Amino acid sequence: MMKNKEKKKSAVHKKPAVQTKTKDQSFKRSVFYAVCLFVVFQVMLVPLQAHYYAVFWLSAVAGAGVVLSELVYARLSVKRAPPNFDGVQLQSVRWREHVLHHAVLPVLLYASGTLFLFFNRVRALDQVAVIILCVTFFAIFYTISATYLRLYQISRHTRVLFSFIDIIIFYFFTDVLMNIVVYEGLSKWLVLIGTSVLTFILLGMGIVASRQSSVRIALSLCASAVGLGIFVFLLWHVPMFNFAVLSLVATTAYYLLDAYWHHRIEGTFSWDVMSQYGLYAMMALILLLYL
Numbered sequence: 001m002m003k004n005k006e007k008k009k010s011a012v013h014k015k016p017a018v019q020t021k022t023k024d025q026s027f028k029r030s031v032f033y034a035v036c037l038f039v040v041f042q043v044m045l046v047p048l049q050a051h052y053y054a055v056f057w058l059s060a061v062a063g064a065g066v067v068l069s070e071l072v073y074a075r076l077s078v079k080r081a082p083p084n085f086d087g088v089q090l091q092s093v094r095w096r097e098h099v100l101h102h103a104v105l106p107v108l109l110y111a112s113g114t115l116f117l118f119f120n121r122v123r124a125l126d127q128v129a130v131i132i133l134c135v136t137f138f139a140i141f142y143t144i145s146a147t148y149l150r151l152y153q154i155s156r157h158t159r160v161l162f163s164f165i166d167i168i169i170f171y172f173f174t175d176v177l178m179n180i181v182v183y184e185g186l187s188k189w190l191v192l193i194g195t196s197v198l199t200f201i202l203l204g205m206g207i208v209a210s211r212q213s214s215v216r217i218a219l220s221l222c223a224s225a226v227g228l229g230i231f232v233f234l235l236w237h238v239p240m241f242n243f244a245v246l247s248l249v250a251t252t253a254y255y256l257l258d259a260y261w262h263h264r265i266e267g268t269f270s271w272d273v274m275s276q277y278g279l280y281a282m283m284a285l286i287l288l289l290y291l
Contacts, residue, residue: 112172196229
């Protein structure tokens with residue numbers, strides 16, 4: 001009996017040590033891949049400034065390889081992860097999290113960030129975008145790795161992180177769509193259609209992951225996406241706004257729509273809460289416009 005108790009005590013002491021070591025390894029690996037992406041993005045900017053576009057796209061392919069290699073490595077690590085039975089743990093990661101937030105979201109972020117760098121040749125803005133992309137990818141890599149390794153359950157904080165990433169993606173893609181229309185001579189309707197589809201995808205991922213899909217919700221989501229697309233399309237016809245301001249105002253509108261759906265899904269929606277979000281959005285927009 002005494003030996004059994006001693007074994008249990010030693011197991012209890014070993015388990016936190018194993019978890020701490022696993023977290024440290026995951027953290028260091030996420031930092032490593034984020035630094036690799038930083039180097040790739042900086043290398044991409046060199047041929048871009050010299051108008052060597054073929055080299056830029058080759059570098060972009062290399063960066064995509066870095067992102068995919070980390071995602072694949074994190075997925076394979078689930079087979080090597082030690083089992084954890086303390087409390088309410090995540091026994092198996094849902095396919096929704098695999099496909100949507102662990103695959104689609106990083107791909108959308110990388111694609112939107114790369115296109116944003118391609119169309120915006122302002123060095124200061126490029127550096128800010130690179131820093132935002134690298135920090136965001138570090139958060140994605142560490143969150144995905146920790147989820148696969150069953151270090152914690154997918155929680156409200158994780159979904160807040162994904163919502164923040166959605167906002168970044170929306171800003172990048174809105175700016176990219178406007179640049180494509182102007183420099184490639186495409187129809188302005190592309191902005192309406194593009195922002196509507198992107199809104200539907202980003203908000204839809206959160207709804208599907210929350211297991212609250214229904215015909216009524218799908219119709220409401222379509223109406224919300226089209227409404228935001230029309231808002232951005234009409235906003236573009238205001239002559240006093242440039243692309244940067246247009247993208248910021250459009251992203252602020254998306255932020256409010258995302259907050260609406262977030263609280264609606266959780267069942268905590270009220271107009272008092274939305275008025276607070278509106279006040280925060282207005283303050284953030286004023287501060288950004290004065291920078």
